[in-house]
Amino acid sequence: MRVESIANAAIPGRSIRIAAIGDLHVHNEIPGHLVAALRNLEGQADLLVITGDLTEGGKIPEMRLTSDLLADLGMPKIAVLGNHDRRGLRRREMRLVLERAGVALLDGESHTMTFDNGVRLGFAGIGGYGGGFWPEEVPDLVSARISKAVALRARRESVRLEAALQSLAGESTDANLVVMHYSPTVTTLGNEPPLKYWMLGNSLLGKVIDNHQVDLVLHGHAHLGNYEAQTLGGIPVRNVAAHVTGKPMIFDIHAGGTIVDIGNGESLLAGPVASSPRKAS
Numbered sequence: 001m002r003v004e005s006i007a008n009a010a011i012p013g014r015s016i017r018i019a020a021i022g023d024l025h026v027h028n029e030i031p032g033h034l035v036a037a038l039r040n041l042e043g044q045a046d047l048l049v050i051t052g053d054l055t056e057g058g059k060i061p062e063m064r065l066t067s068d069l070l071a072d073l074g075m076p077k078i079a080v081l082g083n084h085d086r087r088g089l090r091r092r093e094m095r096l097v098l099e100r101a102g103v104a105l106l107d108g109e110s111h112t113m114t115f116d117n118g119v120r121l122g123f124a125g126i127g128g129y130g131g132g133f134w135p136e137e138v139p140d141l142v143s144a145r146i147s148k149a150v151a152l153r154a155r156r157e158s159v160r161l162e163a164a165l166q167s168l169a170g171e172s173t174d175a176n177l178v179v180m181h182y183s184p185t186v187t188t189l190g191n192e193p194p195l196k197y198w199m200l201g202n203s204l205l206g207k208v209i210d211n212h213q214v215d216l217v218l219h220g221h222a223h224l225g226n227y228e229a230q231t232l233g234g235i236p237v238r239n240v241a242a243h244v245t246g247k248p249m250i251f252d253i254h255a256g257g258t259i260v261d262i263g264n265g266e267s268l269l270a271g272p273v274a275s276s277p278r279k280a281s
């Protein structure tokens with residue numbers, strides 16, 4: 001586990017600053033506080049990660065509205081789709097809209113980025129699915145009611161995550177991050193009702209993550225969840241749903257792989273910002 005608290009942030013050397021947020025749920029307009037929070041990242045973050053539910057209904061006009069804002073941000077962007085985005089069936093067009101705004105959409109895919117200070121990061125991105133966390137993490141409450149279709153889709157998503165992580169295994173990176181919408185663990189579900197756990201993620205995803213060299217997992221979807229936890233295997237997990245965090249959360253990833261969780265960035269406002277956007281390849 002290599003995520004450290006801000007108290008230990010004085011680490012010399014090269015680093016990349018990531019901002020992460022999920023669950024924007026954009027419909028007719030983008031809430032002003034989200035616009036401000038995202039625009040504030042300009043000049044502060046080197047990369048923006050969006051953990052799904054960019055839109056409320058998965059409609060192309062909603063995705064265009066979101067993408068217009070994202071396009072204005074002068075940094076690379078990585079996103080996965082959430083269940084609300086998946087309500088729309090025009091996935092290819094959705095992907096194109098995002099790509100035109102400089103957003104790399106990861107759907108069971110891996111992606112590496114080398115920044116011009118030499119820091120190289122690996123990402124595996126997937127929407128994920130529900131299914132539940134029993135018997136590994138919680139007692140079996142409702143599994144008998146889970147349909148075979150849910151179980152099959154959960155299994156399929158875990159297989160796709162496995163493939164994405166395997167393709168990262170041969171890469172030489174400073175750190176590997178998993179970006180997903182659903183949760184890989186019950187430990188970030190906070191105040192979500194246990195009867196809803198099966199809709200919020202599954203343990204198969206956590207097991208896959210624990211079998212690979214992963215340094216940080218970012219997810220959303222659990223609006224009533226908590227921010228900070230870990231997989232059963234101890235890999236740090238952060239639920240960056242906007243309903244939980246209020247604004248993008250900031251991480252500094254240092255050459256060599258140490259990750260410093262800066263939190264919501266309020267501490268950055270007190271002094272000069274050391275980071276500036278760097279072009280990624």
Ligand SMILES: [Fe+2]
Pocket residue numbers: 023025053082084221223
């Ligand atoms: Fe959501």
Ligand SMILES: [Fe+2]
Pocket residue numbers: 053082083084181220221222
């Ligand atoms: Fe969601």
